[in-house]
Amino acid sequence: LYAQxxxxxxxxxxPISMAIAQMALLPRSPLDGSVQIRCPGMGSPVFSGLSSLxxxxxxxxxxxxxxxxxCRGLTKLRRFxxxxxxxxxxxxxxxxxxxxGKVSSALIIGSGAGIDVLAxxxxxxxxxxxxxxxPLVIQATETLARADGIYNVYDHEAVDLTVREGRAFVxxxxxxxxxxxxxxxxxVGISAYLLRENYLHxxxxxxxxxxxxxxxxxxxxxxxxxxxxxxxxxxxxxxxxGLDPTKRTILIx
Numbered sequence: 001l002y003a004q005x006x007x008x009x010x011x012x013x014x015p016i017s018m019a020i021a022q023m024a025l026l027p028r029s030p031l032d033g034s035v036q037i038r039c040p041g042m043g044s045p046v047f048s049g050l051s052s053l054x055x056x057x058x059x060x061x062x063x064x065x066x067x068x069x070x071c072r073g074l075t076k077l078r079r080f081x082x083x084x085x086x087x088x089x090x091x092x093x094x095x096x097x098x099x100x101g102k103v104s105s106a107l108i109i110g111s112g113a114g115i116d117v118l119a120x121x122x123x124x125x126x127x128x129x130x131x132x133x134x135p136l137v138i139q140a141t142e143t144l145a146r147a148d149g150i151y152n153v154y155d156h157e158a159v160d161l162t163v164r165e166g167r168a169f170v171x172x173x174x175x176x177x178x179x180x181x182x183x184x185x186x187x188v189g190i191s192a193y194l195l196r197e198n199y200l201h202x203x204x205x206x207x208x209x210x211x212x213x214x215x216x217x218x219x220x221x222x223x224x225x226x227x228x229x230x231x232x233x234x235x236x237x238x239x240x241x242g243l244d245p246t247k248r249t250i251l252i253x
Contacts, residue, residue: 039071047143049136056136058144065148067113067140075112077141080151089119097181097220097250098123106179107131107212109166109200113141114153116183121156129177130154130161131169138163167205170212177217180209183252184222184230201230206237210248220250 037055039045045057046065054070064079080086089095098106098120104127111117111130120128132138138154138161145152154161162169166182182200209219219238223230231251238245 047140051136053134056140058140065144076115077113082151086118086122090122094119095123098125103178105177107177109182117153126158128159131166133165135163166200170208176212176214178214179218181220203233203237222252
């Protein structure tokens with residue numbers, strides 16, 4: 001990208017100037033009029049929004065919708081019209097945390113568009129607390145489910161949804177659980193680098209999760225990016241707390 005500078009001729013713009021120039025050509029959010037980034041190679045979104053927590057776009061796929069955060073982080077809304085249709089999830093990796101032991105209560109931190117919540121439902125967990133920090137992700141899920149006749153897992157009687165930052169929720173909660181699950185499915189791209197330094201995957205966070213588990217409760221963590229770093233933090237934390245990592249954790253890659 002070039003610009004004409006009076007008296008100096010044609011000059012190449014630096015990356016920051018280029019980004020500013022390109023933003024003037026970008027579309028505006030239909031929700032609040034703010035500038036949005038077009039996600040490369042992803043076509044036109046069927047839902048799009050922008051907030052202080054980032055940009056959220058949803059794209060139609062063969063099996064439902066991809067809800068994308070900041071053009072990289074991904075959470076899926078599967079096209080199931082009932083819990084009965086989703087029973088096959090019980091045999092897959094998504095259901096592993098919920099079937100690895102007896103789970104009467106589960107906390108899912110970063111529930112996204114609800115695929116992990118649905119896996120918990122089909123696994124028969126009677127009480128699921130879902131926490132999602134980004135209200136636009138929930139708005140996209142509910143909007144698309146309503147428009148396409150997809151079953152909205154957040155309407156299920158077993159599910160209690162809270163829109164809040166995950167660790168803040170845990171620290172404020174008096175409840176304990178048989179399972180605390182941090183899926184990590186959205187930790188991709190820029191968001192991952194930000195979250196590496198935030199509250200969800202630090203030693204202090206894992207200590208907090210462990211203290212909100214029941215006596216024989218399990219901690220499950222999805223390892224999508226920074227797998228070795230997250231795994232080392234989990235194992236070190238459990239050992240320092242006097243717990244056996246092989247008996248109290250599920251690490252999913």
